Amino acid sequence: MLKRIGLMFITFIITVFLFFFIIKLMPDNHVPSLGVGNDWYEQLAEKEGWNEPIVVQFGLWVKNIVTEGNFGYSKIMNRDVAEAYFKKIPASVRINIVPYLLSVPIAIIIGVLAALKKNKWQDTVISVWIMVFISVPFFVVGVVAQYFFYWKWQIAPDYKIATASEFTELGFWYGISTYIMPVIIITLASIPHMARSVRAELTEQMTTDYMLLARAKGLTHNQAVFRHALRNALVPILPGIFIGVIGVLNGGIITERLFRVDGTGSMYLDAFNGRDYALLMLINTFGQFLTLVSAIVADLSYTLFDPRVRVGSGKLS
Amino acid sequence: MMNINKKDLVLVHEEKNMLDSPLDSKRIGYYQDSWNRFKKNRASFVAFIIICVMLFFVIFGPYMRGYDLNNEDPVEAGRLGNLVPKVPVLEKLGFFDGTKTIEAGKQFLLDLNSSEMGQGIILSGMPQELIDDPEHPDYADVTKLEVLVDHYKYTNYISSYKPERYYSIVRQNKINGTDDDPLAEVNRTLTQDEFQVELSKNTVIDILQILETENPEDPSKPFFQYVVRLDQFKSSLGVSDPSDVYFWFGTTNKGGDLFTELWLGARVSLLVALAVVSINAVVGLTFGAISGYYGGAFDLIMDRVVEIISSIPLLSVLMLLTLRFGSSIWIIIVAFTLTGWIWQYRTGRMQFYRFKNREYVFAARTLGASDSRIMFKHIFPNTLGLIVTGLALSVPLFVFTEATFSFLGIIDYANVTSVGMLINQGQAVMMHHPHLLMFPATYIAILMIAFNLFGNGLRDAFNPSLRGVE
Numbered sequence: 001m002l003k004r005i006g007l008m009f010i011t012f013i014i015t016v017f018l019f020f021f022i023i024k025l026m027p028d029n030h031v032p033s034l035g036v037g038n039d040w041y042e043q044l045a046e047k048e049g050w051n052e053p054i055v056v057q058f059g060l061w062v063k064n065i066v067t068e069g070n071f072g073y074s075k076i077m078n079r080d081v082a083e084a085y086f087k088k089i090p091a092s093v094r095i096n097i098v099p100y101l102l103s104v105p106i107a108i109i110i111g112v113l114a115a116l117k118k119n120k121w122q123d124t125v126i127s128v129w130i131m132v133f134i135s136v137p138f139f140v141v142g143v144v145a146q147y148f149f150y151w152k153w154q155i156a157p158d159y160k161i162a163t164a165s166e167f168t169e170l171g172f173w174y175g176i177s178t179y180i181m182p183v184i185i186i187t188l189a190s191i192p193h194m195a196r197s198v199r200a201e202l203t204e205q206m207t208t209d210y211m212l213l214a215r216a217k218g219l220t221h222n223q224a225v226f227r228h229a230l231r232n233a234l235v236p237i238l239p240g241i242f243i244g245v246i247g248v249l250n251g252g253i254i255t256e257r258l259f260r261v262d263g264t265g266s267m268y269l270d271a272f273n274g275r276d277y278a279l280l281m282l283i284n285t286f287g288q289f290l291t292l293v294s295a296i297v298a299d300l301s302y303t304l305f306d307p308r309v310r311v312g313s314g315k316l317s
Numbered sequence: 318m319m320n321i322n323k324k325d326l327v328l329v330h331e332e333k334n335m336l337d338s339p340l341d342s343k344r345i346g347y348y349q350d351s352w353n354r355f356k357k358n359r360a361s362f363v364a365f366i367i368i369c370v371m372l373f374f375v376i377f378g379p380y381m382r383g384y385d386l387n388n389e390d391p392v393e394a395g396r397l398g399n400l401v402p403k404v405p406v407l408e409k410l411g412f413f414d415g416t417k418t419i420e421a422g423k424q425f426l427l428d429l430n431s432s433e434m435g436q437g438i439i440l441s442g443m444p445q446e447l448i449d450d451p452e453h454p455d456y457a458d459v460t461k462l463e464v465l466v467d468h469y470k471y472t473n474y475i476s477s478y479k480p481e482r483y484y485s486i487v488r489q490n491k492i493n494g495t496d497d498d499p500l501a502e503v504n505r506t507l508t509q510d511e512f513q514v515e516l517s518k519n520t521v522i523d524i525l526q527i528l529e530t531e532n533p534e535d536p537s538k539p540f541f542q543y544v545v546r547l548d549q550f551k552s553s554l555g556v557s558d559p560s561d562v563y564f565w566f567g568t569t570n571k572g573g574d575l576f577t578e579l580w581l582g583a584r585v586s587l588l589v590a591l592a593v594v595s596i597n598a599v600v601g602l603t604f605g606a607i608s609g610y611y612g613g614a615f616d617l618i619m620d621r622v623v624e625i626i627s628s629i630p631l632l633s634v635l636m637l638l639t640l641r642f643g644s645s646i647w648i649i650i651v652a653f654t655l656t657g658w659i660w661q662y663r664t665g666r667m668q669f670y671r672f673k674n675r676e677y678v679f680a681a682r683t684l685g686a687s688d689s690r691i692m693f694k695h696i697f698p699n700t701l702g703l704i705v706t707g708l709a710l711s712v713p714l715f716v717f718t719e720a721t722f723s724f725l726g727i728i729d730y731a732n733v734t735s736v737g738m739l740i741n742q743g744q745a746v747m748m749h750h751p752h753l754l755m756f757p758a759t760y761i762a763i764l765m766i767a768f769n770l771f772g773n774g775l776r777d778a779f780n781p782s783l784r785g786v787e
Binding site: 007011012014015018019022023025026027131132134135136137138139140143144146147151152253254257269272273275280284287288291 | 624625628629630632633636637640641713717720721724725726727737740743744747748751754755758761762765766768769770
């Protein structure tokens with residue numbers, strides 16, 4: 001187990017270094033402004049060692065993080081990147097948390113329903129819905145929904161979510177009501193993947209021998225399904241639930257672009273468009289870090305919930 | 318090796334009659350069987366046909382309209398922007414008939430309704446009492462009206478005869494005491510030669526002004542410039558009646574034909590998809606086959622490499638590469654293949670690892686087959702079904718990702734508008750021109766569903782264990 005975590009950690013460091021390396025290959029288009037002293041630029045060049053080899057710069061970057069918690073200086077916002085970036089997380093969480101909390105139980109219910117009613121009309125309806133939402137890109141669903149709900153039928157109060165100033169001006173309830181449409185769309189779009197795997201796992205579990213044994217012991221069909229099959233079917237899905245937390249923290253670029261959320265995803269796009277390398281570096285590192293944590297948690301969850309799995313005890317292939 | 322003379326060999330059964338009759342049933346190979354079962358899967362087969370139709374349009378669609386005004390003359394094309402869709406047969410059924418509900422000033426509409434040029438533009442929505450009496454007291458406070466118009470004729474009217482803002486400019490002039498020309502949007506200044514050309518095409522509506530400038534070389538022959546109003550559709554499209562003009566999917570805000578642009582964009586993304594998928598397949602399968610078949614140190618190293626690569630998000634790679642090298646098609650292909658090949662690698666590795674200890678491989682090796690022969694002739698055909706399915710499913714995955722990133726503006730081709738970009742542009746104007754959003758969105762939705770259904774059908778068809786189950 002420790003060996004596996006160690007390997008993941010090494011992978012994490014290597015990928016972060018790769019990002020750093022590529023970002024440092026970018027041209028530095030800084031043009032010193034005339035007449036004004038170039039203090040901040042020279043200070044940064046001194047502090048981050050811009051004239052040193054890239055490996056040394058990486059060392060300095062890590063040192064600054066460890067000693068001062070300083071991830072670099074943002075070009076487009078003119079302040080410390082970490083401070084600016086972590087401030088945006090609440091906005092992303094606000095829009096993503098409800099869909100996440102709703103979609104997990106709904107997906108499980110729908111998956112179970114489809115598996116129990118296999119090849120009946122309920123299953124067909126669910127399958128078609130899953131097919132459509134998995135196939136059609138989320139941004140298309142979002143844009144079309146905005147068009148119909150806001151412009152055509154005028155049900156939704158706005159096509160984007162309310163900003164902080166709109167919250168104070170137009171009242172709390174108006175602000176909340178702008179969240180309804182995005183939340184419904186995100187929920188609808190995030191259910192299908194999980195529902196599909198629940199359905200596949202459960203149908204597979206229902207054909208196994210222990211189900212036959214359970215029925216032979218005298219359990220009813222429902223008892224057998226919910227006490228035995230469902231438990232086993234949910235084991236492979238648990239890591240996905242934990243990984244979903246990352247999505248909540250990290251925001252979705254498309255969601256935030258569509259509904260004008262001022263969160264981490266839109267900051268990522270800003271960093272890309274404004275070529276803010278320090279910010280890009282932070283976002284990528286943070287994303288990698290979350291991936292690392294979730295991978296470890298997912299592995300741990302396997303060992304916790306499924307005693308048959310002992311991670312690190314040799315590879316299954 | 319013994320040398321046996323062929324003459325020493327005698328056929329034993331020559332005298333006897335063989336009573337077995339040859340089998341009447343037709344021999345069905347693996348691929349024939351797969352195809353048969355694929356055809357039985359109705360949804361997948363329909364999806365396959367839809368994909369074929371789409372491919373037809375992707376290949377031939379851009380040439381079907383023969384309309385290129387937006388490249389030849391962007392200014393004139395811009396005047397034909399945002400026309401609504403109109404299709405020859407469907408217009409009689411009431412869909413895509415080129416009509417649109419617009420909102421315009423009362424005075425402007427009244428003027429339009431009574432002028433000779435404006436006959437037949439307004440289809441409904443104009444109150445009769447207002448037409449009879451423009452000063453009707455019921456409408457005294459109304460400044461704007463909503464009417465249903467023939468959008469093609471209406472566009473022709475406002476771009477060649479009287480702009481929508483005509484009366485508001487007149488009013489502004491009165492209030493501010495300025496002297497802006499209310500017809501500035503429609504009148505054009507032509508040189509003598511251009512004027513002759515337009516005259517011969519019979520497109521001039523009226524001449525507003527003739528400007529005279531001195532000719533420094535020959536004072537007796539001064540230059541003339543003509544300020545005229547031209548019939549827009551006649552002069553730029555060569556059609557005398559706007560009812561004869563059809564833009565099947567309407568026009569974009571720059572006056573390009575959406576039908577042409579949509580298929581051009583689709584072509585780019587499918588071509589890039591083809592390139593990416595084939596590079597991924599070649600690279601991934603080669604490495605996968607080697608590490609799966611030989612194992613050993615190479616496999617261990619590749620295992621580490623793949624783990625590192627798979628932990629890098631595609632978005633990061635794409636962003637960094639486009640920032641560094643721009644967004645040409647080659648960079649997009651590189652970005653997608655850098656991380657994309659590992660999926661094919663995993664498939665290939667797993668398949669070769671699984672099959673390398675089968676009896677038929679041992680048999681082949683006993684007969685002296687080389688490693689490369691075993692890999693190509695024996696193992697590869699057995700894995701082909703799975704590989705083809707993987708490829709068929711990775712095309713929609715690529716199209717999906719490419720559309721998403723070009724919607725976000727991360728992928729931005731220099732001279733083509735990809736479908737994602739079309740949707741992005743459509744989103745900006747969806748309240749006024751929904752067709753610019755709906756056509757690309759419908760295209761991508763249908764394409765994705767068709768590709769996924771097709772891929773799933775292929776997966777089932779290539780899986781012989783499902784034979785007779787469905």
